[in-house]
Amino acid sequence: MTAPAPAASLPPGFIALHGNRIETLLDTVAGWLEQHPLAPLESEVILVQSNGMAEWVKMAIARRAGVCAAAAVQLPARFQWQTYRQVLGRAQVPARSPLDKTALAWRLMRLLPEVLAEPGFAPVAGYLAEDDPGRRFQLALRIADLYDQYQVHRPDWLDTWGEGREELLDAGRIATPLPEDQRWQAQLWQRVLDELEPQQRALTRPQLHDRVLATLEATAEDTALRPAAALPRRVVLFGMTHVPLPTLQLLAALSRHAQVLLAIPNPCRFHWADILDGREWLRITRRRHPLREGRELQDVGLDAMHLHAHPLLAAWGRQARDFVRQLDAFDDAEQTRARFPLARIDLFDDDQDTHDVAQPTLLVQVQRHIRDLTPLAEHPHPPVPAEDRSIVFHLAHSPVRELEILYDQLLALLARPPGDKPLRPRDIVVMVPSIDDFAPAIRAVFGQYGRHDPRHIPFD
Incomplete structure (x- = not known):
């Protein structure tokens, strides 16, 4: 070594x-x-x-x-x-941006009632028609999160809106007008910037x-x-x-x-x-x-x-x-x-790097074809053994039923790992389109057994 x-x-x-x-x-x-x-x-x-x-x-x-x-x-x-802060100095850059998500949410909480009657804010006004403070705060959080994402991913849009232009820039820097039902985003951002002092505006992420x-x-x-x-x-x-x-x-x-x-x-x-x-x-x-x-x-x-x-x-x-x-x-x-003394900087595996060279699983075959940019017409089609469970599809009629099927499948996997290799809960990741939509069902299904029950699967 x-x-x-x-x-x-x-x-x-x-x-x-x-x-x-x-x-x-x-x-x-x-x-x-x-x-x-x-x-x-x-x-x-x-x-x-x-x-x-x-x-x-x-x-x-x-x-x-x-x-x-x-x-x-x-x-x-x-x-x-x-x-x-490290580059410009702590004296010039505060610990938090004046437009951090939390501070921005409270600023929007105050601004939203003021803009509801203005032209272009009909989509927002419709949502807040009942004047419910809880509903308004929920919307302020969502809009603050949206602007926070813009600051990270699309600062050019915010710069354009700050200049009073209600436009979107594409990858070629070509501007297109904002759709009518989205112009409130640019107008609300302008209102946010108008409230900031000049030194605060200089502390936004794009600047x-x-x-x-x-x-x-x-x-x-x-x-x-x-x-x-x-x-x-x-x-x-x-x-x-x-x-x-x-x-x-x-x-x-x-x-x-x-x-x-x-x-x-x-x-x-x-x-x-x-x-x-x-x-x-x-x-x-x-x-x-x-x-x-x-x-x-x-x-x-x-x-x-x-x-x-x-x-x-x-x-x-x-x-x-x-x-x-x-x-x-x-x-x-x-x-x-x-x-730099690196043996390789392109670390793509070769077919012999996988353990099932003689009969690769269906998942390994798909991964290899993607790795090698192989079109379907050039795919070999070896038979898939009945015991190959590397890619499995299940149909379910509701999120709860999806989670129940998943729970049963995970119990079976943990009891009989593929290839007889030890498998632990921390080796497993489950992905869903929206975790917030599935969270109640996850707690209901995976939380039904206590920590000391042999059927308990740790989750977070």
Whole structure:
């Protein structure tokens, strides 16, 4: 085993790892952190997409290293605001934005009754016709959450609305008018901004973001001006299938001062940005992944794409496609290979990496076909054994019945794990379209047995 590098030798730069298995990505990242440790009292900054992923990452690192300590695992939005304070100084950037979601919700709670009679607010006025304070606060929370998402993902829309233009900008910066029933969003945002003092308006995320990028760019070459003492020396972004463009811009700017390591789940080893509608907005000269069989799919009509790509990837991959393609603008793979001693930066598995090479399960076959961008016409069709339960469909007439079927299936899986490998509740994740809609049914079905009952399945 190679001895770990000294804590002081941590060159800055931008490293993007792609792989189709999250376990492989984690092993590679954990190995890199072990070989290039920070100083004993430094915290490892790790960005994840959810609190559930944060817990999984910490437990996985602890299983590998024996302990997970001094790890600041956090969400990107919180990290961004902390970085703004580190770069511009705590005196210029407060601990919280004046338009944070909670503060904004109370501001909207007060503003909503004032705007109901104004033109364009009919959709909101209809919802609040009964003048119920509880209903108004519920709506204020939802609108505040919406504006909070805009601040992270679409600051360009908010900038446009703040200038008094009721428009939406697309990926090509082409403006289209807001639909009539949505213009209240722009008008309400203008009212929010009108209440802020000039120094408060300068503290909104879009304005701070531009200042931070300019500062990081200006100080990259001048060591006397660098805010390096406050910035983390390494930032790891792990397991995210979508990162807002402002976050990517910030990480790219930080990479001139710190080491930025991204571990990106990517289902396909080939360039697949051109298999979906909207590909004309993602024309970028630099391309990380090779073409399958050397074919430029941007020249193939979408009506014929089923002959060249996997339909599941085309149907479900839009958000991940947009992110991976955006990342190409910041990711120079050749420079990464030249600067950092990594054996591989493309961590896609091979057929021999799976344990059931002789007779792969149906799930493994589908994963391989997506990984290799194999169209349906080229799929081999080996028979699926009756005992293969890797992909199963159930039909149910209600959410409660869905959960009852799921509960029975999980009990059976835990009693008789596939392949006779130990299976624990923490190894299982259940995904639903809207967790809020299913929460009462989950509590009713999974909470019916106490902790000491053998039928109890822990859930959260």
